[in-house]
Amino acid sequence: xxxxxxxxxxxxxxxxxxxxxxxxxxxxxxxxxxxxxxxxxxxxxxxxxxxxxxxxxxxxxxxxxxxxxxxxxxxxxxxxxxxxxxxxxxxxxxxxxxxxxxxxxxxxxxxxxxxxxxxxxxxxxxxxxxxxxxxxxxxxxxxxxxxxxxxxxxxxxxxxxxxxxxxxxxxxxxxxxxxxxxxxxxxxxx
Numbered sequence: 001x002x003x004x005x006x007x008x009x010x011x012x013x014x015x016x017x018x019x020x021x022x023x024x025x026x027x028x029x030x031x032x033x034x035x036x037x038x039x040x041x042x043x044x045x046x047x048x049x050x051x052x053x054x055x056x057x058x059x060x061x062x063x064x065x066x067x068x069x070x071x072x073x074x075x076x077x078x079x080x081x082x083x084x085x086x087x088x089x090x091x092x093x094x095x096x097x098x099x100x101x102x103x104x105x106x107x108x109x110x111x112x113x114x115x116x117x118x119x120x121x122x123x124x125x126x127x128x129x130x131x132x133x134x135x136x137x138x139x140x141x142x143x144x145x146x147x148x149x150x151x152x153x154x155x156x157x158x159x160x161x162x163x164x165x166x167x168x169x170x171x172x173x174x175x176x177x178x179x180x181x182x183x184x185x186x187x188x189x190x
C-alpha cells in the first residue's frame with residue numbers, strides 16, 4: 001500500500017466517477033427516494049457535503065448514475081458490433097446478457113424506470129432510452145419492427161434476471177415458456 005506521502009491523488013473526473021459508482025450501488029438498493037446521500041458518501045469514502053459540490057441535488061446524482069448505466073450499455077453494444085459486424089443483433093444481445101450479471105446495474109435500471117413518475121426523471125430516462133434505440137437501429141441496420149422485438153426481448157431479459165428466473169426454467173413450465181420460440185437461451189443468461 002502506498003504511504004500517504006506517495007499516494008496518488010484522484011483527478012476530479014476519477015472522484016466523480018467513483019461517486020457515481022457508489023451512487024449506482026446505493027440507488028440500486030433503495031431507489032431515488034429511498035437512498036440517503038449519507039449512505040452514498042459513506043460508500044464513496046467522501047463527506048456528504050462534497051456530494052453537493054459535485055451534484056447540486058440528489059436527483060442530479062441519480063440522473064448521472066442513470067446516464068452512466070446507459071453509457072455502459074451503448075459502449076458494450078459498440079464493442080460487440082465492432083467484434084462481430086456480421087451479426088450485430090446477436091452480438092449486442094450477448095453483450096447485454098453479460099451486463100445483466102451486474103446486479104447493481106440491473107436494479108439501477110429498474111429504479112430509473114420506476115422513478116419516472118417524476119416528470120424530469122421520466123423525460124431524462126425517455127431520452128436515454130430513445131438514444132439507445134437509435135444506436136441499435138444504426139449499429140444493426142435492422143428495420144423498426146426487428147429493433148422493437150430486440151428491445152422487448154431485452155426488457156424480458158431484465159425481468160428474468162431481476163427475478164432470478166433462469167434456475168426456475170428447468171423446474172417451472174411457465175418460466176420455460178418464456179424462452180420458447182425466442183433467441184433467448186436460459187443457459188446463456190448470467
